[in-house]
Amino acid sequence: QLILGIETSCDETAVAIVKNGREIVANVVSSQIESHKRFGGVVPEIASRHHVEQVTIVLEEALRQAKMDIDNIDAIAVTEGPGLVGALLIGVNAAKALAFAHDIPLVGVHHIAGHIYANRLVTEMAFPLLSLVVSGGHTELVYMKEHGHFEVIGETRDDAAGEAYDKVARTLSLPYPGGPHIDRLAHEGTPDIDLPRAWLEPGSYDFSFSGLKSAVINTVHNAEQRGDKIAPEVLAASFQASVVDVLVTKTVQAAKEYKVNQVLLAGGVAANKGLRAALTAAFSGLKDVELVIPPLSLCTDNAAMIAAVGSILYEKGKRSDLTLNGNAGLDITIHNS
Numbered sequence: 001q002l003i004l005g006i007e008t009s010c011d012e013t014a015v016a017i018v019k020n021g022r023e024i025v026a027n028v029v030s031s032q033i034e035s036h037k038r039f040g041g042v043v044p045e046i047a048s049r050h051h052v053e054q055v056t057i058v059l060e061e062a063l064r065q066a067k068m069d070i071d072n073i074d075a076i077a078v079t080e081g082p083g084l085v086g087a088l089l090i091g092v093n094a095a096k097a098l099a100f101a102h103d104i105p106l107v108g109v110h111h112i113a114g115h116i117y118a119n120r121l122v123t124e125m126a127f128p129l130l131s132l133v134v135s136g137g138h139t140e141l142v143y144m145k146e147h148g149h150f151e152v153i154g155e156t157r158d159d160a161a162g163e164a165y166d167k168v169a170r171t172l173s174l175p176y177p178g179g180p181h182i183d184r185l186a187h188e189g190t191p192d193i194d195l196p197r198a199w200l201e202p203g204s205y206d207f208s209f210s211g212l213k214s215a216v217i218n219t220v221h222n223a224e225q226r227g228d229k230i231a232p233e234v235l236a237a238s239f240q241a242s243v244v245d246v247l248v249t250k251t252v253q254a255a256k257e258y259k260v261n262q263v264l265l266a267g268g269v270a271a272n273k274g275l276r277a278a279l280t281a282a283f284s285g286l287k288d289v290e291l292v293i294p295p296l297s298l299c300t301d302n303a304a305m306i307a308a309v310g311s312i313l314y315e316k317g318k319r320s321d322l323t324l325n326g327n328a329g330l331d332i333t334i335h336n337s
């Protein structure tokens, strides 16, 4: 079974081909980061225009790498949401045009389900499992009892983890996207500044990062007013320590309470070295739970992860028709069967 995946939800135009849901045959990502850098964030209009320019080129490159023709493909999986609606529409329309012209089944996929299924390109999933999703727009703990079943047991009440990283980076005048820069700086400093950790109500698996973000901004401004300058590496290390502490503690608690067999790390912030190391250390003591962490290239947006979900949905018989539309606020529970 060969699934072609298409992803255009944000600022990466990506096409991939995945065999039997697990094996990457081709994986092409065209990033627009350079075009958005000078604005300090993704500009939706610019994103859409780039997708229009890139989608055919990226598709042809994926087929070329796979040494395949579009008629070899069993189904086309495309991100239908969530994301920027104008960006989503480019991928959805490209997928519909291909599906219609070549009479290939079409399957709409949830972007966050994609981030979670990036792990299936690493190892087979073992249910029940828990996924810690940490990305630019999402921070959630997702419980899965079987393929296609997604239950959000906790989520952020304000900023996503990646968003907090990017805002703190901006405060430190680091380029967009700031996550990798904060991560690098954090390893050069010690976490000497005591920053808040939002544990919320006992037993809650929700998150909150806006208080932490404000605390970082206040720390910088107060120092400036005193005529001081806080070492950016110390601030980055302290911020990262707070984020990682809360993420890891809640994930371990949930993994125990839900008695899961696996914990899957997912989303762009899964590329964070501090988070990867802390999770690895925490789960090395939990012998009954397998921790899976994807390689960096599968953490940030790509289409192989979309094809991986598409493979399962296609097997389950899910089909989208030509009325498929981009849906900026798509709910992950729609894939539940």
Ligand code: ATP
Binding pocket: 009, 010, 082, 083, 111, 115, 134, 135, 136, 137, 138, 161, 162, 163, 165, 166, 177, 178, 179, 180, 183, 267, 268, 269, 270, 271, 272, 273, 299, 300, 301
């Ligand atoms: P979503 O998946 O929620 O729709 P998105 O697709 O924009 O959002 P991703 O591409 O999954 O987000 O992740 C991008 C985010 O990951 C950015 O906020 C970026 O700063 C962050 N990020 C990437 N690498 C790192 C890192 N090493 N440390 C921390 N954050 C990182």
Ligand code: MG
Binding pocket: 010, 011, 012, 301
């Ligand atoms: Mg991106």
Ligand code: FE
Binding pocket: 111, 115, 135, 136, 267, 268, 300, 301
């Ligand atoms: Fe993403």
